[in-house]
Amino acid sequence: MFEIIVKKELAPNVKLIEVKAPLIARKALPGQFVILRVYEKGERIPLTIAEKNIETESITIVFQEVGKTTKLLGKLRVGDKISDIVGPLGNPSEIERFGVVIGVGGGVGIAALYPILKGLKEKGNYVISIIGGRSANYVIFREEIEKISDEIYVTTDDGSLGRKGLVTDVLKEILEKRKIDRIWAVGPTIMMKVVSDLTKAYHVPTIVSLNPIMVDGTGMCGGCRVTVGGKIRFTCVDGPEFDGHLVDFDELLTRLKTYKDEETLALRLFEESEGEKVGYSKS
Amino acid sequence: MAIAKAKTPIPEQPVEQRVRNFDEVALGYTEEQALMEASRCLQCKDAPCVRGCPVNIDIPGFIRLIKEKKYDEAIKKIKENNNLPATTGRVCPQETQCEALCTLKKIGEPVAIGRLERFVADYELSKGYDIPLIKVRRDKRVAVVGSGPAGLTVAGDLARMGIKVSIFEAFHEPGGVLIYGIPEFRLPKRIVRAEVEYIKSLGVEIFTNVVVGRSITIDELLKEYDAVFIGTGAGAPQFLNIPGENLIGIYSANEFLTRVNLMKAYKFPEYDTPIKIGNIVGVIGGGNVAMDAARTALRLGAKEVHILYRRTEEEMPARYEEIIHAREEGIIFNFLVSPVRFIGDDKGQLIGIELQRMTLGEPDSSGRRRPIPIEGSNFIFSLDMAIVAIGTVPNPLISMTTPDLSINKNGTILIDKETGKTSKDRVFAGGDVASGSATVINAMGAGKIAAKSIFKLLVEE
Ligand SMILES: Cc1cc2nc3c(=O)[nH]c(=O)nc-3n(C[C@H](O)[C@H](O)[C@H](O)COP(=O)(O)OP(=O)(O)OC[C@H]3O[C@@H](n4cnc5c(N)ncnc54)[C@H](O)[C@@H]3O)c2cc1C
Ligand SMILES: Cc1cc2nc3c(=O)[nH]c(=O)nc-3n(C[C@H](O)[C@H](O)[C@H](O)COP(=O)(O)OP(=O)(O)OC[C@H]3O[C@@H](n4cnc5c(N)ncnc54)[C@H](O)[C@@H]3O)c2cc1C
Ligand code: SF4
Ligand code: SF4
Ligand code: FES
Ligand SMILES: [Mg+2]
Numbered sequence: 001m002f003e004i005i006v007k008k009e010l011a012p013n014v015k016l017i018e019v020k021a022p023l024i025a026r027k028a029l030p031g032q033f034v035i036l037r038v039y040e041k042g043e044r045i046p047l048t049i050a051e052k053n054i055e056t057e058s059i060t061i062v063f064q065e066v067g068k069t070t071k072l073l074g075k076l077r078v079g080d081k082i083s084d085i086v087g088p089l090g091n092p093s094e095i096e097r098f099g100v101v102i103g104v105g106g107g108v109g110i111a112a113l114y115p116i117l118k119g120l121k122e123k124g125n126y127v128i129s130i131i132g133g134r135s136a137n138y139v140i141f142r143e144e145i146e147k148i149s150d151e152i153y154v155t156t157d158d159g160s161l162g163r164k165g166l167v168t169d170v171l172k173e174i175l176e177k178r179k180i181d182r183i184w185a186v187g188p189t190i191m192m193k194v195v196s197d198l199t200k201a202y203h204v205p206t207i208v209s210l211n212p213i214m215v216d217g218t219g220m221c222g223g224c225r226v227t228v229g230g231k232i233r234f235t236c237v238d239g240p241e242f243d244g245h246l247v248d249f250d251e252l253l254t255r256l257k258t259y260k261d262e263e264t265l266a267l268r269l270f271e272e273s274e275g276e277k278v279g280y281s282k283s
Numbered sequence: 284m285a286i287a288k289a290k291t292p293i294p295e296q297p298v299e300q301r302v303r304n305f306d307e308v309a310l311g312y313t314e315e316q317a318l319m320e321a322s323r324c325l326q327c328k329d330a331p332c333v334r335g336c337p338v339n340i341d342i343p344g345f346i347r348l349i350k351e352k353k354y355d356e357a358i359k360k361i362k363e364n365n366n367l368p369a370t371t372g373r374v375c376p377q378e379t380q381c382e383a384l385c386t387l388k389k390i391g392e393p394v395a396i397g398r399l400e401r402f403v404a405d406y407e408l409s410k411g412y413d414i415p416l417i418k419v420r421r422d423k424r425v426a427v428v429g430s431g432p433a434g435l436t437v438a439g440d441l442a443r444m445g446i447k448v449s450i451f452e453a454f455h456e457p458g459g460v461l462i463y464g465i466p467e468f469r470l471p472k473r474i475v476r477a478e479v480e481y482i483k484s485l486g487v488e489i490f491t492n493v494v495v496g497r498s499i500t501i502d503e504l505l506k507e508y509d510a511v512f513i514g515t516g517a518g519a520p521q522f523l524n525i526p527g528e529n530l531i532g533i534y535s536a537n538e539f540l541t542r543v544n545l546m547k548a549y550k551f552p553e554y555d556t557p558i559k560i561g562n563i564v565g566v567i568g569g570g571n572v573a574m575d576a577a578r579t580a581l582r583l584g585a586k587e588v589h590i591l592y593r594r595t596e597e598e599m600p601a602r603y604e605e606i607i608h609a610r611e612e613g614i615i616f617n618f619l620v621s622p623v624r625f626i627g628d629d630k631g632q633l634i635g636i637e638l639q640r641m642t643l644g645e646p647d648s649s650g651r652r653r654p655i656p657i658e659g660s661n662f663i664f665s666l667d668m669a670i671v672a673i674g675t676v677p678n679p680l681i682s683m684t685t686p687d688l689s690i691n692k693n694g695t696i697l698i699d700k701e702t703g704k705t706s707k708d709r710v711f712a713g714g715d716v717a718s719g720s721a722t723v724i725n726a727m728g729a730g731k732i733a734a735k736s737i738f739k740l741l742v743e744e
Contacts, residue, residue: 023493023498023499024498027497027498027499037455041547041553041554041555042554042555043546043554043555043556043557044455044546044556068555069555083455084455084491084492085492086453086455086492086493086494086498087494087497087498088497088498089494089497215538215541215542215546215556216453216454216541217494218453218494218497218518218678218680219518219519219678219679219680220518220519220520220537220541220678221520221535221537221538221541222520222522222535222537222538223534223535223538225522225529226529227529232522232524232528232529237678237679237680251529251631254531254630254631255529255531255631257531257631258531258559259557259559262551262552262557262559263557265552266551266552266555266557269552
């Protein structure tokens, strides 16, 4: 059992929790994730490790409440325990001195981008961050990102913070003017696709962190398979980061919809019972 | 009195009923039936049957104790060699192991050794098991990676020899394939849990949610433990690598069975893990895994389930009993066909598969006749779900992170079969991770060998 020691609401339906997990905290590197199961009848879902704290032996995860499992997780309070957490999974990001790098983050992806940019900054890269969200209160982790960036640009769909528009608008302007050595894009699949399409034209190596549906996270189910450069790759063991210019995003977007009907049903039943009868009991 | 030529039949759930539930198919002998079956055993002096059992159970010995109604002693006798009898009694391919060598085969069917083993194991589970007294406790610690039959056997054996054992398991529940792969209707999970509890009762601790190679490495384990045993199985699914394989509706057997067995997707939405079942399901492969996937799909409500196999029934590696059960339940067998490509609609959903007909040629390296494609024989088969069950290979996580561990070309760990030793000092391995996909009892046999040589290394040398 894994105890929650900190909980915050970062934005509407976006929560941060810090969980005691000594083995994972010791090992976690930027780009890696965990798989957790909230309670006995729960499903296994992957979430990125946004931060680790060796002193408190804990890891931080930031998640958006989109369906039953994330909403259930969002209901837990400090002191509650999560049944199972396994990790760190996936390969760490390739953090080296590249020169000038851009990190593009959207939605909760910003939290996942943060440890990568932090690592890149520590390695001596010139870090440009472009982060965006629907409106001002959805732009999470702004202060953290600001601290480790040499330049930061914020966009919102409604213009309530930073520039009105999309992260790719800013990215395009920068690519027009300057030589960039490497780009990381972490966020909704559609954002990563648009970024990759754009940077391809400018021949800038672009790394994306893919988020297919997972079960085990150790390479034993193949559910997380994606097509990269025409070959089947398992995201949990071969990724989660891949060369964005080689990823078949349309296939990934389609596969992400596999369980739409079941997810809708699970969420409806959960909301009807307000999380009571669906089984989670505090221990 | 003449000996009955046939095995005493085992009661089974009627077909019409069982295809709609996940309850066990074979119900197990009653005491009367067990006694009747035990009476068929000739108590052969040379006991050829024992040679067919990879863990050398004293078969005539335990059957004699059944005859004498000494069930407590019978199970003790089995447990001298086998820590998981309720499991092996159910899933061993007895027809190619112990029963294959039974003297009675000369006049008819062999003694139903597996069913008798199951009878006494279930007898013990129903009344609560005895925990063997561990006489000496030694100051040695062994880490076991993976909690499948190989790992559980090593752990159980070493614990009984007084060594402190910790098991590290990647999943949230121990048992390996017994928990995530073999379905409830063949091996109820309460049986596996009880067998795991027995191993724990010997003083073995199990840490779940630890992926060795990610959460901790073999080298780190070696700092804390005197020896390490790797029993991580062959869990990585292979795909066909044909066009369309990532369409919605195509599962690896591992994913399908893990969702259903480990995650209990058959109870969705009570349990949260979803599963999608098609109307017409094609299962590609001919082994135990394919049979399990097919029968599971049927129980989840598929209208038609087809086995698509590229050789003939004769070459099918599945346990004989499973093929019979599958056929009784209405699984349709299509032989000598091989997939060429999957076909999807504009929503990315699987709607068909192109198959090519095959013919059998000369035997290949496995001794089975090789399938040869027939030119121009391709045809389209409509289906909306496919399960790929064409085999699995060891997971690369440990080999990737343990550079001085020698690995064979096919990804298995290189070991000395007599001792279970790997190329790395104080590291042993066995089960599917070393042999490639095999059987529960072979994994246990390998575990026994490794336990012996670990004991020798730590205590005797
Ligand atoms: C490597 C990786 C890292 C991730 N990191 C984060 C993160 O840091 N923060 C965050 O908010 N989200 C993250 N996600 C996505 C997160 O796992 C899903 O949002 C979550 O599983 C949704 O579960 P649900 O039951 O609440 O929603 P549901 O209603 O069940 O699903 C909503 C959508 O989430 C996706 N999804 C459903 N089940 C899974 C699953 N088992 N695995 C992956 N995706 C699934 C599907 O596209 C689905 O349509 C990550 C995904 C991956 C693969
Ligand atoms: C569906 C199916 C049906 C089968 N039916 C039969 C049958 O009827 N009869 C029969 O005899 N055999 C059958 N088999 C084969 C049999 O189950 C295997 O041969 C046997 O389980 C192998 O045992 P093992 O201990 O080597 O590995 P496994 O049972 O595979 O156990 C390995 C364990 O190690 C864990 N693990 C893997 N990697 C790591 C890691 N890096 N760190 C920590 N833990 C890890 C896994 O999660 C797993 O729990 C079947 C197999 C399948 C898949
Ligand atoms: S363990 Fe398997 S092979 Fe050995 S006697 Fe029992 S059923 Fe036969
Ligand atoms: S070979 Fe058959 S008859 Fe002879 S001892 Fe073994 S089980 Fe009994
Ligand atoms: S999540 Fe199962 S193989 Fe990647
Ligand atoms: Mg969900």
